[in-house]
Every structure is written in C-alpha cells, then in structure tokens.
Amino acid sequence: MAYDVVVRNGLVVDGTGAPSFRADVGVKDGRIAEIGAIAPGAGAREVDAAGRVVAPGFIDPHTHFDVQLLWDGAARPALEHGVTCVVPGNCSLSLAPLKAADRQRVVGMFQQIEEMPPEAFTTAFDWSWEDFAGYRRAIEKALSINVAPLVGHSVIRLWVMGAAAQERAATADEIAAMQDLLRQCLEAGAVGLSTSFVDIDENGRPVPSRFAQFEELDALSATLGEFGRMLQCVPEFYDTDITIARIDQLSELSLKHGIPTTFSPVFDSRATPNNVPRIMARVEEQFARGARVWPQMQTRPIDVSFSLLRPSLFFARLPRWVRVLRQPVEARLASLNDPETKAKMVADLGADGGERMMGKLVVRGGDAAPADLIGKTLGEIAAARGQAPALALIDLSLENGLDVAFLAASTGHEDTDRVTPTPANPLVHIGASDGGAHISSFSTYGDTGYLFSEFVRKGGHLSLEQAVAKITGETADIWGLKDRGRLKAGLAADIVVFDPDTIDREAELPAFDMPGDGMRYVRGARGIDTVLVNGQVAYAGGAYTEARSGVVCV
C-alpha cells in the first residue's frame, strides 16, 4: 500500500488560518505524506471524512497531567476531544527532577492543585526516577498522546536547596546549580520552565518558586535562552496592577534572553471589567517592543459550586443565610431544621421563592446527592417536590447530611460578546484549560469543543479556520513545536476528524476512574470522529484504540 492511512473526502483546515479545501490526506510512517487527490484503495486503512473537517490535532498548552500520564497515556478524556499534544508541568510543578526524599513534599503540592487522591501517588505507578530523563522514560512506556513537558521551577529549587527552597532567596552558587539542573532537563526534553507567583502547598505555604528573587529568574531565563525555550508563569492574576508589572518583567526576560513567555489565567469578569483591556494594552505595547509575552485565555465560562456543608459567598447578599451558614455545623443544622428560621430564609428570596436566584442551579454528583437528581436543576426538583426552590435547596441538603453540591453554571467569563475580542486577538494564546487539575471541583476538559460550538457555530465570532489555527498552528509556533500544528507534507501526522456542525463538550459528570476509585469531574466529547497521533488511529467511533504512538515532542 502507498499509505498506512488515507483520510478521504474531508474539508481540510490545515492549521495555518488559510481557507479550507476538499482533499484527501495520506499518511505514511507516522507522517503526512500527501494532501490532494489520492487514488482509491491506496491506504491500508481508509477513514471516510465526507462531511467532516480534517484538521491538525489540537494542542493544549496548560495542563497538569503529570501524574495521570503515568497510568493513562491518553490523558483521558483529552484525546477524545481531539487533543493530540498536551503540555504538563505548569505552574512551577513537575514530577521531575525530584529526589526520593522530597517526593512527599511535592505530592502535597500536587494534591493541592490537582486534587488527586493519595492513592494516585502510592498505588498507580512505580516511582522509579529522580531526574527528568527518568520521568520521560516512565511516561513514554505507553503514551497515546504527545507530551511537551515543562519542568517546574519549584522542583528545581527543591532539588538544589532542599527545605530552604520554601524559606529564602537562593545564593549565587545555588542559582548556578539550578541553571545546570535546568540545562539537563532541557536536554532531556523539557519544552521550557514553569514558575508561579501564586500557588500554595497543602499547608497554605507559598510554593518554592515564590521565594525566588528576580536575579534567579533572570539566570534561569538565560539558560532557557540557550535553547530558545518557553517560560510559563502564573502572575498575581487577582490584581491587575501586579499582573501588568509581571508582564513587564516577562517582557524584559523575553527581550534579554530571546525566549517566548506565556502567562495565565486571563479571564473576563463583570466585577473587574477593566482587567482584560488593561492587560491587553500592556501586552500589545510589549509585543511592539519585540517581546513575546503571550497571555493565555480559556474559552470555557467559569462555573461556581457550593454546598451547605460550609459557608459560601454565593449567599453573601442574603444576610439571614449568611448568619445561619457561618455557624458551626451543629448549630447550622439546628437553624436549618427550625421551621420558623427556614420559613424566614425562604421568604428572604422574595415572592418567587428563589426561582430567579436558585432555579437554574444544577445538582452535581460525586457526593451524597441522590443519583436520580444529578444533573437536574433545582427548579425542576422544586417543582417535582411542590416546593419553592430555596426550600428545596435547604430540605434536599438536610436530607443528605448537607453534602449536596450545587453548581451555578456560567457565572463568569460567560458573555461571549464581551470575551470574544480577546481570544480573537492575534496576540492571545488560547489555553489555560488546566486539564488534569482541580479534578474534584470542576471539569477541565472540552474547551476546544466549546471554542467551536460557542465562538464559531453559535456566535460566528471566529471562522472555522481561525479557530483551528488558534489551537493548532499558532500554538505550535508559540511553543516552538516545529513538527506539529499543521497539515503539511512531512510533518507528524497528528490529525483530528470532526463534525463542524456538532463538535462540542458534553455535560459535566462525576467519574470514579481515578486510582482508589477517586472521583473527578469530566466532560465527554461530541462530534469527534477520529483522532490520529503520529499516524496511528488512537480514537475512533467513540472508543480509544490500542495505539501507543504518542511521544515526548519538543
């Protein structure tokens, strides 16, 4: 056969932003061999893409799949969403280089960010490595997805300084040792360095990278400059002025050392409407100077969740609710069970009984919520019970030990008309999915599907070609992934075949697929037909295959 795989009759969107065209794509030895009219029967395997888009595999530049990749080489469900390359190791944390004696300390940091169960670190894999090359070998054993791993500043600091990494600035000798260690990691396949000015460990202490002075980051950036690799940063995103100061700092490092830099998260909020415009104004100024300082913006809106197990700001405009819920649990239960108090709480919501404020809340799974109610709105449940929504919320919580979580969907970064100018900006990098993090709080998967369903199909804010380029070719360029991100003869055959009319993310659901039956929230994919990774079909017809063709790619 001339080709291992031929993807036939599809609408090719090649990742450059150029207009789409109809063609066949021939794959041979893991690479794209031809794009054009290919003779019938030329492929050992033929994929019918009629009516479908054929695009480069999507690249997710901000994930925390470091641990999961050790037992799940597909980073599920990332691959089924059409993602063929993930970047783990963000926010200053990676699983290498790491001395055995420091593992528990870093596990605590990972648990804080990823919310993985302890079993994920003790039973799911054989922790045999210390250096970065060893971690690379460990994940390469069974990869179905490509991985471009960052090395974390916090673990580099910890290796060199031990416990002092979370106590003080580094000496000149320690900084030099960190540079040597970073160089080893880059030679072993790290795509760059990640740092954070925000994250904390499980005890609420700043992670090691936050103790670094500018001289340290400058020296490490010089080492990145030897390789032209990425510096990823989490700035103090809760404060616009400090974020802008960090943009200036990253820009200086970019210009001085010739490196790309990226920071996240950036998201729109009605409460701070000037945040994104001010950040973008400074980014544009710095790009005009020649700096590469890419803001990463997520596509998905922000959902918030709460239960009555603990106080929540969700009720911060309802004084009686605040007073009741801030009590210790026993007193809280007594108040909620008191008919008079309960009646007053419901009355506080007004004549609609809370329909406007609470009717669209969704009951989440993963806790004590009755299975038959998961995914239903409080309005639906209240109607079935013949209650006001506020009363249903209280009673449903009481009936289940208060351990019922409610989701308020799309409460931030949700106004597509306001959000769109930013991801459409050529200087904005679409990313920040946080895939594999916050797993027991919310789902971090399916942002690519949401990009197409919301920004392309529903709003028409981006063309199909623009959207594909944003998460393929442009992302590959930003990260220096020269072999990825485009459909072009000679490049790696990372390909996704999808239905442009239906591609989307599914509803968020709890899944108990973490080691030790740990729970996480996931979203399945809609409209993804076939995913090829380095020329092999890794996902097709709604199922993962046995292909293990993923590589560490830099």
Next chain:
Amino acid sequence: MSTDEAVIVGAELAAGHDGTTELVVRLRHPGGAENAVVLDEDVGLALMARCGASHVDELAGHSWRRIMEAGDGV
C-alpha cells in the same frame, strides 16, 4: 470614616478561577484613587465576619486593615 487611610467603598461577587465565588473589594485611597482587590472565598468570608457584615454592602466604610486581618486569620 477615616480619611487618612484606604477604606472599603464597595464589594461585588465574582466567579473565581478555582470554581468558587470570590469577593471583589473596591478601596478608596486618601488621595481619592480607587482600586479593586480580589479575595478568595475563605478570605472574603473572613472579611465579612471580621466586619460583622452579613451582606456584602455592609463592608463599605471599613478600613482596608480588616482585609489584612482577614487574610491573616485564614
């Protein structure tokens, strides 16, 4: 209301990156300039408790120092 230090002049609720509700507190400084400080849910709730507030609007008029105290107490 003291005029020689920053005071809280308002607060709003916002959806936070971590999937919880956050408190965006607006401060007015002695020179008249205003800025916003975003507090996570724990610090936001602690600020309300420290200010004796059971509604976000009741935070107005309190010293910026209550924010520091709330952060230290979490």
